[in-house]
Amino acid sequence: MVTTLTRRHFGKLAAASALACPAVVQAQPAWPTKPVRILISFPPGGSSDFVARAITPALSEHFGQQFIVDNRPGAGGTVAGDILRREQPDGYTFLLSNNAPFTIAPTMFKKIPYNVVKDFTHVCYLGATYGGLVAHANVGVKTAAELIAKAKANPGQLSFGSSGVGSIGHITGNTFCRAAGIDILHVPYRGAGPLRIDLTAGIIGLQFEGIVTSVPQIAAGELFGLGVTSDKRLPAVPNIPTFREMGYDVSVKNWHGISAPANLPPAIAEKMSAALADICTRQAITDQFAKIGNYYDPMTSAEFSAFVADQIEVWRPMIIAAGAAGQ
Amino acid sequence: MDLLGNLAIGFSVAASATNLGFCLLGVFVGTLIGVLPGIGPVATMAMLLPATFHVAPVSALIMLAGIYYGAQYGGSTTAILARVPGEASSLVTALDGYKMALKGRAGAALAIAAIGSFFAGTVSTLLVAMFGPALSKVALQFGPSDYFALMVLGLVAAIVLASGSLLKAVMMILVGILLGLVGTDPNSPLPRMSFDVPALAEGINFVCLAVGLFGLSEIIYNLEKEIVRPQAIPFRELMPNREEMKAATPAILRGSLIGSALGILPGSGALLASFSAYAIEKKISKTPERFGEGAIEGVAAPEAANNAGAQTSFIPLLTLGVPSNAVMAVMAGAMAIQGITPGPQVMVKHAELFWGMIASMWIGNLMLVILNLPLVGLWVKLLQVPYRLLYTSIILFCCIGVYSINSSVFDVYLTIAFGILGYVLIKLEFEPAPLLLGVILGPLMEENLRRAMLLSRGSLSVFWERPLSLGLLLTAAVLLMVVLLPSLRQARDTLKEE
Amino acid sequence: MSEPSLSPVRPGRAELASGLLVTALGLLGLAASWDLDRGVLRQMGPGYLPATVSWLIIAGGAVMIAAAMLKSGKPLPDFQFRPLAVISAGIALFGLTIDRLGILAAIVILIIVCGFASPITRFRENVALAVCLAAASAVIFVKLLGLAIPILPR
Numbered sequence: 001m002v003t004t005l006t007r008r009h010f011g012k013l014a015a016a017s018a019l020a021c022p023a024v025v026q027a028q029p030a031w032p033t034k035p036v037r038i039l040i041s042f043p044p045g046g047s048s049d050f051v052a053r054a055i056t057p058a059l060s061e062h063f064g065q066q067f068i069v070d071n072r073p074g075a076g077g078t079v080a081g082d083i084l085r086r087e088q089p090d091g092y093t094f095l096l097s098n099n100a101p102f103t104i105a106p107t108m109f110k111k112i113p114y115n116v117v118k119d120f121t122h123v124c125y126l127g128a129t130y131g132g133l134v135a136h137a138n139v140g141v142k143t144a145a146e147l148i149a150k151a152k153a154n155p156g157q158l159s160f161g162s163s164g165v166g167s168i169g170h171i172t173g174n175t176f177c178r179a180a181g182i183d184i185l186h187v188p189y190r191g192a193g194p195l196r197i198d199l200t201a202g203i204i205g206l207q208f209e210g211i212v213t214s215v216p217q218i219a220a221g222e223l224f225g226l227g228v229t230s231d232k233r234l235p236a237v238p239n240i241p242t243f244r245e246m247g248y249d250v251s252v253k254n255w256h257g258i259s260a261p262a263n264l265p266p267a268i269a270e271k272m273s274a275a276l277a278d279i280c281t282r283q284a285i286t287d288q289f290a291k292i293g294n295y296y297d298p299m300t301s302a303e304f305s306a307f308v309a310d311q312i313e314v315w316r317p318m319i320i321a322a323g324a325a326g327q
Numbered sequence: 328m329d330l331l332g333n334l335a336i337g338f339s340v341a342a343s344a345t346n347l348g349f350c351l352l353g354v355f356v357g358t359l360i361g362v363l364p365g366i367g368p369v370a371t372m373a374m375l376l377p378a379t380f381h382v383a384p385v386s387a388l389i390m391l392a393g394i395y396y397g398a399q400y401g402g403s404t405t406a407i408l409a410r411v412p413g414e415a416s417s418l419v420t421a422l423d424g425y426k427m428a429l430k431g432r433a434g435a436a437l438a439i440a441a442i443g444s445f446f447a448g449t450v451s452t453l454l455v456a457m458f459g460p461a462l463s464k465v466a467l468q469f470g471p472s473d474y475f476a477l478m479v480l481g482l483v484a485a486i487v488l489a490s491g492s493l494l495k496a497v498m499m500i501l502v503g504i505l506l507g508l509v510g511t512d513p514n515s516p517l518p519r520m521s522f523d524v525p526a527l528a529e530g531i532n533f534v535c536l537a538v539g540l541f542g543l544s545e546i547i548y549n550l551e552k553e554i555v556r557p558q559a560i561p562f563r564e565l566m567p568n569r570e571e572m573k574a575a576t577p578a579i580l581r582g583s584l585i586g587s588a589l590g591i592l593p594g595s596g597a598l599l600a601s602f603s604a605y606a607i608e609k610k611i612s613k614t615p616e617r618f619g620e621g622a623i624e625g626v627a628a629p630e631a632a633n634n635a636g637a638q639t640s641f642i643p644l645l646t647l648g649v650p651s652n653a654v655m656a657v658m659a660g661a662m663a664i665q666g667i668t669p670g671p672q673v674m675v676k677h678a679e680l681f682w683g684m685i686a687s688m689w690i691g692n693l694m695l696v697i698l699n700l701p702l703v704g705l706w707v708k709l710l711q712v713p714y715r716l717l718y719t720s721i722i723l724f725c726c727i728g729v730y731s732i733n734s735s736v737f738d739v740y741l742t743i744a745f746g747i748l749g750y751v752l753i754k755l756e757f758e759p760a761p762l763l764l765g766v767i768l769g770p771l772m773e774e775n776l777r778r779a780m781l782l783s784r785g786s787l788s789v790f791w792e793r794p795l796s797l798g799l800l801l802t803a804a805v806l807l808m809v810v811l812l813p814s815l816r817q818a819r820d821t822l823k824e825e
Numbered sequence: 826m827s828e829p830s831l832s833p834v835r836p837g838r839a840e841l842a843s844g845l846l847v848t849a850l851g852l853l854g855l856a857a858s859w860d861l862d863r864g865v866l867r868q869m870g871p872g873y874l875p876a877t878v879s880w881l882i883i884a885g886g887a888v889m890i891a892a893a894m895l896k897s898g899k900p901l902p903d904f905q906f907r908p909l910a911v912i913s914a915g916i917a918l919f920g921l922t923i924d925r926l927g928i929l930a931a932i933v934i935l936i937i938v939c940g941f942a943s944p945i946t947r948f949r950e951n952v953a954l955a956v957c958l959a960a961a962s963a964v965i966f967v968k969l970l971g972l973a974i975p976i977l978p979r
Contacts, residue, residue, distance in 0.1 A: 023611050043653070049373065050660055057377045071373070075518065075528040100418065107516075158783060190511075190774060193656055197593045200649050201467035203782070216648055216670030288380075291663045366972070498847050498885045505854045505878045512871040519871045520857035543912070548944040550908035560960065566904045671974035715945040716954055719936045724933060726919050727928075731972050741915045750909055755843045773874045786867065794872055 031091045035066040038258075039084055039095045041077035045127055047210065047292055052096045054288040055126070058279045076166065077101030082113040084120065089261040091268035097122065097259040099168060103311040108166045116312060118251055121264040122305040124273045125298035126280065127289060128253040131172050132211030132228040132240060134218065138257040139205040144180075144226040147206075151182035153258045159185040160206035161199065163192040166324040171224050171315070172208040172229055172252050172320035179248040199223070210254065211237060212293030229253075236293060255311070256294065257304055273301050330457060337456075339680030341524065341690050344388050348681070353390035354691050357397020358698065361413045362405050364542065364673075365534050365728025368414075372657045376664070384665035389687040391661055395654050396637045396688070397450070399597070403440040403630055407433060408706060409721050411542030415533055415598045415767075418486075418634035419605045421541055422760055423618060423625030430621050434565030434707045439575050439623060439748025442524045442698040445557050447583035448692030451638035454587050455645075456685050459811045460674070462639070463646045466591040470641050472789045472817035475775040477592075478768050481599055481672040484606040485764040486810055490619040493811070496761050499752075503765020506531055508773065528735035535738050536766060538725045540752070540759040546718050547750045565703055571623045578624035582631030587770040590636030593643060593651035597636035598767060604632035619758075640690055643683060647671055666776035837898015848886030854879035911942035912927055927975045928967060932959035 002039040038052050040062045049071070056067040072080040077100035087093040095101075102116045114120070133144065139171070151158055154297065162169035165188045177184050180316075187204060189195040200222070208229075215236060217223040225240040231254040233242055243250035258272065279285055280296045289296055299307065319325050340346065358369050371389050379387035402414030407424035416518045420440065426437040454462070469477075482500060489496030509520045510530025518528035567575065582604040589600035608624040609615050618625050640656075648670035650656040661667045667677055674681045709717075730744050749759055783789040791797045854875060861872025915938035923931040936955035940946040968970045 050664065053377050057380065073529065187778060193650055194593065197649050197651065200647060203470045216668050216672060220671060288664060291666060494885060494889065495843065498882060500881045501878050501885065502850050505875060505882065508875050519861055520875060522857060547908045547912055551905045715947065719939045719954065720958060722916065722939050723932060723935060727962060727966055730923060736920040736924060739916060743916050745908060747913060751846065751975055754904060755839060755846065757843065777869050780869065
């Protein structure tokens with residue numbers, strides 16, 4: 001049984017090496033030889049959960065070993081981050097990294113149990129989803145300009161909901177309000193679900209959450225899309241202008257990636273990167289990603305590590321300005 | 328009428344061999360995880376999501392839905408047999424169901440739970456089919472002030488639940504609220520009242536509370552005394568007798584209606600439904616002292632209510648595309664992955680999916696009652712197992728169940744703490760049920776009160792300006808009067824005599 | 826029914842204990858929320874409701890204690906510590922060992938230790954039960970349901 005396994009893996013190793021940079025022959029057994037865990041920093045049902053569950057079957061097939069998803073929610077993602085930090089860098093534990101533990105937490109919390117740059121190897125980028133400003137029909141505005149005018153005429157009378165204090169929606173909303181010079185009351189909800197319900201009912205008029213879930217309601221005319229946070233217009237909602245093109249510096253990525261504990265052997269990192277680079281460009285996976293609004297751009301590991309470090313600095317002033325820092 | 332035509336489409340879709348197979352798989356898995364305390368439908372559905380990628384959308388959704396309401400059936404089994412609620416919504420069933428088991432009527436309790444759930448499933452499926460879109464519009468009428476009023480009414484109903492000292496019941500509710508407030512506070516990302524323990528940052532896990540306070544404490548209490556195990560029951564007696572059926576039937580009816588109504592409301596519709604149904608049964612019963620000691624209505628109504636609630640909680644998702652709880656969020660994701668964007672157009676563009684799902688909900692319920700009724704005999708046999716073997720097995724189930732939620736040993740230790748507390752409470756004649764209700768309702772009340780205050784810019788008038796919240800608060804006040812009056816009169820009489 | 830005013834009042838120990846327990850829980854709540862921002866009703870801080878509820882609990886506990894002192898009541902119920910202590914210890918050991926020693930060892934330890942909670946268990950039978958349950962659990966929970974629990978010691 002062991003011989004068959006090594007032979008099968010040798011074949012895969014040879015194939016993977018053809019894709020990756022010329023790999024030095026490792027003296028240890030070819031990775032992976034047992035199931036691999038991918039931690040998720042949220043409970044089941046969120047966007048990082050779906051991204052992970054979209055790629056794990058393909059990864060399992062590619063490597064011939066089970067890749068399992070392990071949800072470890074808590075404390076803004078820092079529970080999962082802490083678990084990852086303490087694991088062995090043997091390629092059997094990864095994290096579906098995203099903004100919460102690695103971009104927002106370092107600024108939002110006074111103390112977190114890890115250092116984003118030093119305690120982890122950031123292996124591969126998996127894409128980003130984007131948020132958008134949507135308004136319920138009863139607010140009476142169809143474009144961002146109309147909203148700003150209305151807000152200036154009635155300071156403090158309008159309100160926007162977010163999925164929580166320090167959430168991406170909160171920070172985005174606050175950044176937009178500052179950029180446009182308007183005063184809109186922030187109403188935090190316990191998660192995106194309850195917010196969505198109140199938005200549908202018209203109890204809250206505005207939100208800055210992920211745009212994809214609102215697409216059918218925008219199509220039905222119940223909601224109006226006023227702006228998106230990407231740099232270029234999104235294929236899912238081509239009629240909604242980006243904040244950038246309207247002149248507001250609100251460009252926000254809800255990114256996803258794969259990270260591992262620090263000092264992951266480069267050979268394993270490269271195999272993982274190469275496999276994911278292949279998987280993420282397959283039609284089936286791109287279709288899955290599009291359904292949850294995840295847009296993938298290829299990035300090397302080095303670029304990804306730099307990106308992660310950079311995002312902390314990009315978000316820091318926004319988080320501080322939103323009053324969510326130093327908790 | 329269109330309804331019959333649509334149902335015909337639905338049944339033809341749902342009754343295909345593949346879909347029947349998926350339905351069976353879903354309800355079977357659902358029943359299993361429902362029986363096991365701890366791991367619940369959300370986690371299981373999420374785990375099985377990848378398996379649905381390569382399957383037709385209808386089949387995938389039928390299976391996932393089956394897991395959800397199958398879990399409602401399974402949860403009542405452990406509640407009745409061991410006083411451990413397998414699912415949060417079976418909490419109330421554990422009260423009278425377990426007492427019935429102690430009296431040797433476990434078979435009847437289990438059977439009524441299954442039959443009641445099936446009837447409720449039929450009623451609620453019909454309601455979903457006939458009034459789905461209209462009902463969801465109703466659900467959307469509830470703003471934060473209305474929810475707050477509903478929660479207040481719920482808390483008052485929790486007092487009705489208690490059979491012993493009123494003061495002790497109120498204390499339990501308050502302690503429950505306090506425990507429920509531990510963890511995240513919606514207005515700040517920082518955990519509160521958690522003594523800096525990271526595992527408490529998200530709050531005290533409900534399963535630890537339920538398993539500790541109900542299940543473990545019961546075991547510890549049982550081991551203190553000579554346990555009399557029920558005699559082997561001949562098959563005829565496994566089923567409810569005529570008297571029990573007569574009492575249970577109206578309870579099932581009422582429970583189905585209450586469950587259908589409350590299940591639509593986003594949030595913990597199913598749990599609220601089950602104990603509201605219980606409270607109502609107790610209030611309108613001519614012999615309320617039977618409740619808490621093994622009244623069959625106390626099993627029939629909540630079980631009907633929680634199953635009805637589970638079915639109707641699909642309404643907001645299927646008709647508006649808005650998920651009303653964590654389970655529906657996973658369903659929404661499953662739909663999205665299948666390329667079906669949840670929303671009002673699903674009913675039109677994917678009519679076979681919509682009606683197929685509705686039809687399969689009924690088929691699933693049918694499968695569940697067919698699966699579960701014969702199992703009643705098996706479960707009752709299990710009760711014949713000598714307690715010295717049984718109690719360690721129950722402890723094992725509880726431990727694995729609790730650990731499996733977050734792979735957290737802290738949860739296991741927490742369960743021990745609640746087991747000890749629960750034992751002390753039993754000895755001092757406090758009832759744990761109101762505490763658990765406080766845990767659920769407290770944070771919801773706070774969240775809604777705060778949001779109502781924020782949105783109204785601090786004006787309290789929002790509670791009496793909106794007809795819904797006004798009505799609910801008045802009902803709560805009246806109910807409170809009705810509950811307090813006898814006790815006040817008693818206190819006044821005692822004072823008069825001295 | 827009033828008592829003749831000359832007989833001494835024996836404080837109900839059970840009620841006294843209840844009142845003390847409740848008051849203790851209230852004090853615990855107060856301590857946990859002491860450093861939280863209270864805010865006002867219109868802008869409730871995180872500490873508003875916890876503090877309010879804690880005070881209500883303490884008040885209720887005080888009423889119970891007072892009532893217990895003024896009326897004769899039941900004596901303290903008979904607490905047996907063996908089942909309580911042993912089961913707590915067994916589950917605690919389960920918690921300690923499941924991560925490091927895996928599901929098989931943890932279950933065996935759990936069941937054997939919990940067996941000592943009551944004289945009704947028979948040791949050898951319990952050990953056999955422990956082994957069977959451990960094996961069955963490993964199959965059902967890890968293999969079939971796919972829970973992320975290690976089977977063998979790391």
